[in-house]
Every structure is written in structure tokens, then in C-alpha cells.
Amino acid sequence: MQTEKEAEDDAPPEEYVGLSDFTASGEDELSFCSGDKLHVLSKSSSDWWWAELRGVKGYVPASYLRPEGAEEDPWQDEEYFGSYGTLTLHLEMLSDRSRTEAYRQVVLSNSASLRDKVVMDLGCGTGIISLFCAQLAQPSVVYAVEASSMADYTRQLVKQNGCEEVVTVLQGRAEEIELPERVDVLVSEWMGNCLLFEFMVESVLLARDRWLREGGIMWPSSAALTMVPCQADRYFSEKMAFWEQPYGLDFTPLQPLAQQEFFTKPKFSYLIEPADCLSAPSDVLCFNMYKLQIKDLEEMSAQFQFCVERPGVFHGFTAWFTVHFESLEKGGTAVELNTGPDSEPTHWKQTLFMLDKPVCVCAGDSIGGAVVLRRNPVWRRHMSITLNWSINSSTEETDDSQVGTKTFPMWR
Numbered sequence: 001m002q003t004e005k006e007a008e009d010d011a012p013p014e015e016y017v018g019l020s021d022f023t024a025s026g027e028d029e030l031s032f033c034s035g036d037k038l039h040v041l042s043k044s045s046s047d048w049w050w051a052e053l054r055g056v057k058g059y060v061p062a063s064y065l066r067p068e069g070a071e072e073d074p075w076q077d078e079e080y081f082g083s084y085g086t087l088t089l090h091l092e093m094l095s096d097r098s099r100t101e102a103y104r105q106v107v108l109s110n111s112a113s114l115r116d117k118v119v120m121d122l123g124c125g126t127g128i129i130s131l132f133c134a135q136l137a138q139p140s141v142v143y144a145v146e147a148s149s150m151a152d153y154t155r156q157l158v159k160q161n162g163c164e165e166v167v168t169v170l171q172g173r174a175e176e177i178e179l180p181e182r183v184d185v186l187v188s189e190w191m192g193n194c195l196l197f198e199f200m201v202e203s204v205l206l207a208r209d210r211w212l213r214e215g216g217i218m219w220p221s222s223a224a225l226t227m228v229p230c231q232a233d234r235y236f237s238e239k240m241a242f243w244e245q246p247y248g249l250d251f252t253p254l255q256p257l258a259q260q261e262f263f264t265k266p267k268f269s270y271l272i273e274p275a276d277c278l279s280a281p282s283d284v285l286c287f288n289m290y291k292l293q294i295k296d297l298e299e300m301s302a303q304f305q306f307c308v309e310r311p312g313v314f315h316g317f318t319a320w321f322t323v324h325f326e327s328l329e330k331g332g333t334a335v336e337l338n339t340g341p342d343s344e345p346t347h348w349k350q351t352l353f354m355l356d357k358p359v360c361v362c363a364g365d366s367i368g369g370a371v372v373l374r375r376n377p378v379w380r381r382h383m384s385i386t387l388n389w390s391i392n393s394s395t396e397e398t399d400d401s402q403v404g405t406k407t408f409p410m411w412r
């Protein structure tokens with residue numbers, strides 16, 4: 001095995017740029033800031049490279065770097081579709097029974113109406129929804145569109161399950177591929193954390209405008225982002241209270257660091273208990289998938305007014321989403337996939353937004369305010385969420401800790 005020194009002598013250094021800040025956590029690691037130009041001296045492993053910055057050498061995480069000069073793709077498609085070319089994410093989604101059964105139920109309950117229909121499964125992944133269509137109904141054709149390298153395996157799965165007569169797998173981005181005809185049904189599982197993260201919904205809208213025939217069906221047909229003010233004792237004690245007295249020592253000087261590290265960004269995959277909800281939840285944003293336009297996604301805002309139903313600590317807000325699949329049959333019942341705390345947990349769980357300072361609230365208090373989602377103008381799969389709130393206590397007079405505002409990057 002070559003040492004770093006030997007490897008270093010072999011290859012000329014390559015110029016890389018830091019994509020974001022990195023703080024070394026081992027003495028052989030090298031810290032750098034976003035934008036720093038590093039010389040990569042050897043790539044001894046795929047994850048950690050031996051690099052030099054301003055005369056100092058050390059290991060750096062390869063995922064934090066991009067080659068100097070390589071234009072950074074605002075959609076980060078190489079990384080995005082690369083991640084879907086491996087099984088991890090597909091296993092997570094397929095293991096999510098609540099999510100996958102909901103799509104199965106949609107096909108099953110619309111089986112008769114799907115006969116002879118033309119279906120597009122956008123971002124089919126392993127093809128599970130397309131296979132449900134071929135297995136549980138008799139569509140004339142399902143165009144299973146998948147941009148990642150998983151498409152090769154999807155073709156094998158279609159053949160393996162005897163569905164090649166009905167399912168045609170097309171590898172490519174839904175925005176770019178050519179279909180031989182318009183479709184009657186556009187089905188997709190596009191929802192990201194907080195409903196919109198990854199902004200795959202843009203691809204769904206482009207495909208709708210290009211391939212859905214007049215009067216065609218969108219599945220999901222509608223989507224709603226739901227929020228609620230909540231208590232998050234477990235998370236707060238794990239990440240913040242912990243520093244009060246670990247092993248009898250006072251580590252509170254670390255609390256500003258904990259604030260920065262754990263409460264600045266939203267916490268994905270947080271499972272909130274119904275009892276943690278301080279009030280009834282509210283659908284702050286609702287999307288009609290037939291009318292929604294891409295330009296509507298740049299900035300979305302809503303007011304809210306929560307009436308506190310139980311005394312507790314207002315640690316922050318929790319968000320989740322619900323999507324509906326309208327029935328193909330007139331008057332048929334819609335299928336609902338609800339990712340909230342009162343439903344079967346999904347792989348998304350919920351998203352927690354922690355305030356800087358928790359506030360005690362009493363039943364009868366009201367928490368009014370607004371939420372603004374702003375899509376990142378450069379990094380098109382990212383957004384920020386700004387929350388403004390004011391607490392009108394039914395008992396105490398209003399002082400400054402009753403009003404607040406905080407913006408959370410997701411992730412840029």
C-alpha cells in the first residue's frame with residue numbers, strides 16, 4: 001500500500017474548490033472554507049483525499065470539493081441522480097410501507113378505470129408503481145421514466161416480473177425524454193422533505209405541461225404543507241440541555257456552538273408525538289397539481305394563527321405534508337397519504353424547526369405569524385424557510401421573548 005508521500009510524488013496536484021466549510025475533527029484532517037482552492041495530492045480513498053492548503057497538508061472529505069473550473073450545476077444532477085443510482089434510497093422508500101401501500105391502493109382502487117390508459121411514471125426508481133399498474137390493472141402502456149443508472153435494473157425487474165408487454169422503461173430526465181404519445185395519467189412520487197425539498201416537483205410540472213393530455217389525471221392531484229407549534233423536549237435536552245451539567249461539570253460555554261450546529265438548519269426525519277403538538281395543526285400551503293406553476297415555487301408564503309390548547313414549552317414548529325390522489329371514477333373516493341404525527345410513520349417522518357429560545361406558553365395563548373418559503377435562486381433543489389411569530393398571552397403582558405423570527409436554510 002503506497003504511503004500518502006509516495007502517492008503524492010506520483011501524481012501532479014489537482015486543483016479543487018471547497019463547496020462548503022469543513023472543520024477538521026482529527027489531527028490528520030485539514031480544515032477549509034467554502035471557496036478555498038486546495039491542491040489534491042492523492043486520492044487514497046473515494047471519501048477522503050490527501051490535500052494541501054496554504055502549505056498545510058491533511059485529509060479532506062471529497063464530497064466537500066469540486067474540481068476547479070468545473071461549473072457547479074445548479075441542479076447538482078450528478079450528485080442527485082448518482083445517489084439514486086444506488087440502492088440505499090430506493091430501499092428506504094420501498095421499506096416505507098405507508099408510502100408504497102398508498103400508491104398500491106391508488107392503482108388498486110382505480111384498476112377498472114386504468115384499463116387501456118396511457119400512464120407515465122415519472123422518476124420510477126425501481127419501477128414499483130409501474131409494476132403495480134401492470135400487475136393490478138390493464139393499462140395499454142406505462143412509460144417508466146428514470147434518469148439515474150437504476151433504469152438498467154428497472155428494465156430487468158420489469159422483465160423478471162413479466163411486465164415487459166405493458167411497461168416501457170425510458171432512461172433520461174423526464175424534461176428531456178421523448179414519448180410517442182401524450183398520457184392519460186401522470187403518476188409520480190416526487191415529495192421531498194417538507195414536501196418541496198429537492199424540487200423534483202418542477203420536473204413533474206414540466207412533464208405535465210408537455211405530456212399530460214387535456215383532461216388527464218395527476219397523481220398526486222393535490223398536496224398540502226402542514227405546520228404546528230410544538231414542544232421538542234427530547235431534542236432540546238439531547239442537544240442543548242445536555243451541556244448544563246455533563247458528569248457534574250458546567251459545559252454551558254458550548255451552548256452557543258450547539259445552537260449553531262443543531263438549531264440553525266431544520267431537523268429532517270424527526271418523529272414528533274401527537275402530545276407534543278401545542279395546538280391543532282394548520283395546512284399553511286395547498287397545491288393544486290393541475291394549476292400549480294413553476295414560477296409559483298419561487299416564493300410561497302402564508303399566515304398562521306395557532307390557539308395553544310395545552311400548557312407547555314414552545315420549542316419550535318413541526319412541518320409535514322399530505323397528498324391526495326383523486327379517483328379516476330366520478331365520485332370515487334380519493335386516496336390520502338398523510339405524513340403527519342397522527343398517521344403511520346413514513347420515511348420522511350416530520351421536519352422540526354427549533355427556535356433559539358424556548359418560550360413557556362399556556363392554554364389559550366395564541367401564536368400568530370407567517371411562514372415564507374423562498375427557493376434558492378442558484379441552487380435549484382434548495383430553499384429557505386422563514387418563520388415569524390408572536391405570542392399573545394392570555395395572562396402575562398407581552399415582552400420581547402414573545403416575538404421572534406428565524407430563517408432556516410434547507411440546505412443552501
Ligand SMILES: N=C(N)NC/C=C/[C@H]1O[C@@H](n2cnc3c(N)ncnc32)[C@H](O)[C@@H]1O
Pocket residue numbers: 080081084122123124125126145146147148150172173174175189190191192193198200203
Ligand atoms: N420522493 C423523493 N424525495 N424522491 C423521489 C424519488 C426520485 C426518483 O426519481 C428520479 N428522478 C428525479 N427527478 C427526475 C427527473 N427529472 N427525470 C427522471 N427521473 C427523475 C430519481 O432518480 C429517483 O429515482
